[in-house]
Amino acid sequence: MHANTRLGPRHLPVSYTVRDVEVCPAVVLAPMEGVTDLAFRRLVRSIGGTGMTWTEFIPSAGLSRGEERWVQMAEFDDDEWPVAVQIYGNEPALLAEAARFVQDLGPTLVDINMGCPSKKVCKNSGGSALMKEPDLVRRIVAEVRAAVQLPLTVKMRSGFDAGQRNAPEIARICQEEGAEAITIHWRTREDRYSGERAVDKIAETVDRLSVPVIGNGDVVDVASAEAMLRETGCDGLMVGRGAMKDPWVFQKIGAWLRAEPPVVVTPADRRAALLGYLERCRRQFARDQGRRSNPEQAALGRFKQLSKHFLDDDDVRTAVLRSQTVDQAVAHVQRHFDALEERAA
Template sequence: MSYTIGPVTLPSNVLLAPMCGVSDLPFRRLVRKLGVGLVVSEMIASKAMIHAARKTMRMSTPCSDEHPMAVQIAGNEPEIMAEAAKLNADRGAAIIDINMGCPAKKVVKGYAGSALMKDEALVGKILEAVVGAVSLPVTLKMRTGWDDNSRNAPQVARIAQESGIRSLVVHGRTRCQMYRGRADWDFIAEVKDAVSIPLCGNGDVTTVEDAEDLIRRANADGVMVGRGSYGRPWFLSQVDHYLRTGEKLPDPDLSRQLNIIFEHYDAILSHYGVEAGLRIARKHLGWYSKGLAGSSEFRREVMRLSDPKDVIALLRAFYTPLIEQVAA
């Protein structure tokens, strides 16, 4: 099922969430290759981005390499966020996304992310400034509110629509919940009822049935998947297939999974360099191995390795017996 954001029509209504430290370039490219409607960049601090751009006079990894993609910006100063939006438009972004959902302490301490939902007047100023700065469609990701006493997402959604925002994503928790408890998919329906623009629901989608249930209960137009993709970059394509056909696709067999892991690992090292890449890859390798026999020992071992060749050898030693066991 397609999903339309202003003039941009996506081939699927299943979107990859922006996740700091996870949805980087190697992961986004892998998920896109396996099948997804849209990938969204990690959150970019608008002020830091502008400083870097002014210093170097250019931005690396043009967005056109991943077209169509959305770039998510964060901040609390309308003029700065508008300038950041222009920079990303020049880089080839198809969509600008505004972060009003991040619950991280260091973000809300700077009065950005989900903290902005406490100031609806400032929300309107930021949205109007960004929408007015670019010809691209602008979207908004937010939570249900700051806490249980101020679940004002419906009001913010109306402000967003009036400001020219073309699509919404709502994570079904308040900021103070962080990631505790269950996402409230039914409350997302109240946000959907408040506006006429497209809306994706987000939160706690770890099975294909979850995605279908969220869309039904939230009356959502699509679904955004975040943590459910950890160690499963193929999961979004499974969700898309299920929503289209009602058929559940199996996970790739272990041999195919190992090939995907090698591809991802190589891309991480190429993108970040060996030293940083080794550190960044560890969490992904842990997620990939989760639930497999001997995975705890594998994770302990991979954490101490500092040579890429040793990591490759460990992966082969871990997966080969499992693959042979399944084939026997």
Template structure:
């Protein structure tokens, strides 16, 4: 087994120590408090992040509608991520995020969504670095908590500007960088070029976290070694395999990574679903289950049919019945113990 004991296992964001240095990426519609707590309960994740929130909608008046700003003490340290393109507006939103008690504030300049980019947010700012700089400086002046930046390699392959972005952000007072080394035009297609993460690491003195195409524990540790990055951020890979953070920690210690059994997968899905049902309306809880099932690595015969059945379900109890029926052959006393 390859040894990873020599790799760094923490980094600093301002005065905050992030340990372990494998962290959860922000994902719109996914990384709410329930998902974050589910990931943290499995161990190995050093930092979680909220869903991206449009700074224009962050105000005391809109507070009750923004559950993505909510978090519990056990989720610390936590990053709240904002998007926007007006320096004063984002700075005002940042002040509110600080008042809510966030440990770190992240500015999104990487989201490739047409809706986000069409509003001048996310990756759109990669085409206007002076404006991004004004925004970062305004936010830095507005709050005391550390600021981080999540960004992409550039708009397209003809306008790669990740090194200029990184150096500008450091000079603007950003405490750490998270680079997804695809371009905006790539979206999530093609391959994430991690050599760009290594290049950024060489031109700045602040922590650099890499993101993109991390699907296994081996992927995460190999990326750390190959690039010299300070940390690795995992997004879609954590939806497919929520145990990936735990597996990285085990592999780093020289242990055989945990392989979840069908019973483990059933228990996690049902625990997540029950948390959703307890904390949100039934309709939203069902939608959350459908979202998880759509990405979760069940990896059992008939799993495609299960996904289809759950996604056709019109009420939570029916969805639960489909799950129980599917997993029943793999369980030994789990279902009877629940009842």
């Protein structure tokens, strides 16, 4: 076995369990603010193959007050299962109150964010700044644990910076206080979204915990999934940005985990998925009418955001990004896929 290899070929996890909830396949959609709203999660679920979905992170203060904007962000479909609602903040009592609110909505589990690198969130000691305060982490997890019966999980980074890569210690505290699974993004807060790949702290956490540990960071296909699983021995995988480029990534990794034939995606599948997403955005933003001055432009903005990752042809991507209206963007996408399908025929 290679020195980096912690798992033999027969030990790849097909599923993992959080309390009594089976997550199958063991590859889940990451929470992404401004991305994993209902429209995006519906796209991913319409394609299928994800073991669990996550809402965007939601401020505990706003949610505990029941503010409409945040309550809407915590919504999920009746058939969206398993689903996690993620909350953030740094005040144990507010997080506990928000978790109670979440519990009443009836998701599968509540997840606490300890990984957000944003200045605004860290300035108030939330997100990844919590990793510098183990005592506060202990109080937060203990209070939230005491407030709800729902399964409780935590998502974090490997540490705050290169000098404090303390995920194994923080994760251990979370487990001691009742967290039932931990997700670790291998980067530190200082790395933001770059840095040199180092998954050692995920591997160390796996060794120190008895609850499932989910590996996250740059898992985008079967090869990167295999590397994460074999190098860390983690129980499952979380995919974020890779799902914007390729929403079939869950099916692809799941098929590989089950030793099934590779998944084939046609240009027609890709066209239908992209345009289906636009329709979902239009419906979602039309529903929010009172809150948005221009729902069509809001839908176009979201469509462009996905297209930036999803479309791999530079010319059509640029054309979509320059579109002033939904109709213009759709026309570029249709022409692009017409040409692809003609070529494939």
